[in-house]
Amino acid sequence: MSFLLKRLTQKRIWTRIYKERLSEPLHLNIISFFVFLFGSFRSKVLYDLVLRPHHAYSILKAADQAKARGFTEISILEFGVAHGSGLMNMIKVAEKVTNTTGIKINIYGFDTGKGMPEPIDYRDHPEYYNTGDFPMNRDLLEERIKGKAQLFLGPIKETLKEFLTSTSSKTPIGFVSIDVDYYSSTMEVLELFKEDPNLFLPLTYIYFDDIFMENHNDKSGELLAIKEFNETQKLRNISYHKFLVNKRLFKNSNWTKQIYYFHVLDHPYRFETKRNDAKRVLDNPYLNI
Ligand SMILES: C[S@@+](CC[C@H](N)C(=O)[O-])C[C@H]1O[C@@H](n2cnc3c(N)ncnc32)[C@H](O)[C@@H]1O
Structure with missing residues (x-):
């Protein structure tokens, strides 16, 4: 409070x-x-009353989806931790989601631990971010999140490999928050989404933090990384869900425009043919007029 x-x-x-x-x-x-x-936690999520509603919406949706598919655990990841306020919010939200759904949530944070690396060129928006920006108080953060989340410190292109050796399809990834500011760092993160389809829920929620400022565009920054990923991946797609805002009660929040869905088109789920005994028949009220 x-x-x-x-x-x-x-x-x-x-x-x-x-x-x-x-x-x-x-x-x-x-x-x-x-x-x-x-209200209950679920109704607070519906009314955007949870701090960082993008976390609340995505983590709850991921847990609901995992439960429907018979999982007992999921993983959620934050890329770009800095001082840790986003990660600590994810921990709090995840506790409430677990109480609501019964799904255990494993939380992982990735960061250099020393702030922003060198930008490569204009694509990293050096007009917005400086080398060394957003350092971490590592000891204090590690103490506060002990037993609740795990940190992977170092360049993402290295720590991601380390994470991948420790995770499994029993704890599929359901939500990823990407807040690494640069195009080059986002490209390192997006390597994750080329991995084994079973490491993900069929629909994984992604929050992109750095797409809302006036200079952001699809020839630089996170938006360029998304575009290049989609152009090179045949069976994977990261797309903005245009209708999310229509499903929400409060339509003027920025966050609904920052949630993307990761579609795993080669996920076994996409090959599960529906074989209902009863055929589905569409109604036509005009026939009886
Ligand atoms: C804006 S801060 C993150 C803020 C945080 N999400 C929050 O909610 O407070 C961006 C972070 O991304 C990290 N970062 C950027 N590029 C990185 C890379 N290639 N490898 C690891 N960390 C990186 C930086 O160290 C920085 O701390």
């Missing part, structure tokens, strides 16, 4: 509340007040 109160002292938080919440219908904001006080 003290964390929430501290955030409410920040001007940018009030600007966001004004733009993203108060611009929404009055009845939804009134209902939100009661959901905030008395």
Whole structure:
């Protein structure tokens, strides 16, 4: 609660509340007040009342999907940890998702541990990010997340290999948060999505943090990395789900535009032919007129 109160002292938080919440219908904001006080975790996710709603939405969806497919555990990953506020939020959200769904959630964070590496060229948006930006207080963070999440420290192109030797299809990846700022670092992360299809849920949720500023475009940064990935992968696709915003109650939030779906077209799930005994028949009310 003290964390929430501290955030409410920040001007940018009030600007966001004004733009993203108060611009929404009055009845939804009134209902939100009661959901905030008395609602279940699932209803708070529906009403965007959980801090970092992109985490809450994606982790809950991944756990629901895992449960429906008979898994008991999933893995969720954050690339770009820095001071660890995103990772610690994922830990809190995951605890609530586990209480709601019964699915155990393994959490992994990846970072240099020393802040941003050197940019390669304009594609890394050096106008936004500096070498050494966003360092980590490693000892303090490791102490706070002990037993709750595991850190892989070093360049992602190396630590990803290490992670892959320790994970398995019994704990499929259901959500990945990508917040490494650079095109070059995102390319290192996207190597993950070329791996064994069974390491993922058939639909894995991805949050891209660095796509919303005015200079972001698909010839640089994370958007270029997504484009190049899709152009070179025949059976894998990372795509923005245009209809997500229509499914949400609150439509003015940025985060719905930052969630992408990773489609694993060579996942065994895509080859499971539906064989129902009863054929499905479509209704035609006009026939009886
Ligand atoms: C904006 S910060 C992450 C902020 C964090 N997600 C949060 O919510 O507070 C970006 C981080 O990405 C890390 N990073 C960027 N490129 C990397 C790479 N190639 N290997 C490992 N870490 C990298 C940097 O060390 C930096 O800490």
